[in-house]
Amino acid sequence: MAKLFRAAIMGPPGSGKGTISKRIAESFGLQYLSSGHYLRESIAANTEAGILVKRYVERGLLVPDNVMTRLMVPRLEQLRNHSWLLDGFPRTLAQAQALNSVCELDLVISLNIPYETLKDRLSDRWIHPASGRVYNMGFNPPQVQGRDDITGEPLIQHEDDKPEALVARLRHYKDVAKPVIDLYKSGILHSFSGTETDRIWPYISSLLTRWALPQRTRKY
Numbered sequence: 291m292a293k294l295f296r297a298a299i300m301g302p303p304g305s306g307k308g309t310i311s312k313r314i315a316e317s318f319g320l321q322y323l324s325s326g327h328y329l330r331e332s333i334a335a336n337t338e339a340g341i342l343v344k345r346y347v348e349r350g351l352l353v354p355d356n357v358m359t360r361l362m363v364p365r366l367e368q369l370r371n372h373s374w375l376l377d378g379f380p381r382t383l384a385q386a387q388a389l390n391s392v393c394e395l396d397l398v399i400s401l402n403i404p405y406e407t408l409k410d411r412l413s414d415r416w417i418h419p420a421s422g423r424v425y426n427m428g429f430n431p432p433q434v435q436g437r438d439d440i441t442g443e444p445l446i447q448h449e450d451d452k453p454e455a456l457v458a459r460l461r462h463y464k465d466v467a468k469p470v471i472d473l474y475k476s477g478i479l480h481s482f483s484g485t486e487t488d489r490i491w492p493y494i495s496s497l498l499t500r501w502a503l504p505q506r507t508r509k510y
């Protein structure tokens with residue numbers, strides 16, 4: 291069996307984590323695990339955990355670490371024999387420590403994107419709430435304006451993607467992420483800076499190729 295590869299991607303809201311993760315998953319065949327996806331799934335299932343989680347997500351607050359860890363760790367344990375990429379977890383130091391106790395990451399990708407770029411992207415971000423599919427009116431517009439490509443359902447904009455909410459959101463991201471970045475700094479952390487995903491992508495792609503991950507497609 292090929293050597294397993296475990297990576298996580300970090301960056302402020304709008305930095306392109308979802309966009310780049312999709313490219314990594316498609317190009318290198320890694321299983322993509324997004325915290326947002328599992329949270330939406332648990333909310334939709336209306337379980338006890340889902341009802342609890344909903345109260346936080348609706349207000350744009352971080353879900354408590356113990357709830358988040360209980361949601362993510364069993365999934366990672368099920369994927370013991372797979373290579374994967376985590377998006378949105380770990381987000382806090384406590385989550386990183388919980389993750390460390392179940393597996394060792396090979397690589398952490400950190401995205402540094404200027405504030406003005408984040409603001410522009412998020413004000414143009416449209417989401418299909420049920421699936422989490424993300425569009426951008428300039429960068430990757432839907433086929434029909436305001437409608438999801440797959441279901442045709444209406445797209446929405448998040449209240450907290452509006453510029454007024456962004457300063458506080460970014461400050462909060464930095465406070466919470468700093469100790470996580472510091473934890474990974476001494477070895478597995480690779481940071482990428484820029485204003486365009488298409489210009490950052492070749493560096494990420496060549497990093498993963500150097501890791502001897504077989505490339506499935508050169509679509510991007």
Ligand SMILES: Nc1nc2c(ncn2[C@@H]2O[C@H](COP(=O)(O)OP(=O)(O)O)[C@@H](O)[C@H]2O)c(=O)[nH]1
Pocket residue numbers: 301302303304305306307308309310411412414415416424425426427428429430485486487488
């Ligand atoms: N204009 C532009 N938009 C981008 C670029 N990369 C990603 N986006 C869009 O920016 C928004 C935020 O990206 P997303 O992947 O959702 O970021 P995340 O919050 O870190 O997961 C989405 O609407 C993307 O379609 C880029 O290079 N240029």
Ligand SMILES: Nc1ncnc2c1ncn2[C@@H]1O[C@H](COP(=O)(O)OP(=O)(O)O)[C@@H](O)[C@H]1O
Pocket residue numbers: 302303304325326327329346347348350351352353354358378379380381382385
């Ligand atoms: N690792 C996590 N820890 C705590 N809460 C989380 C985590 N990941 C996601 N969430 C919650 O889910 C919401 C949506 O997450 P996500 O889809 O990653 O969007 P964003 O990165 O734009 O905030 C967050 O606002 C937060 O409430």
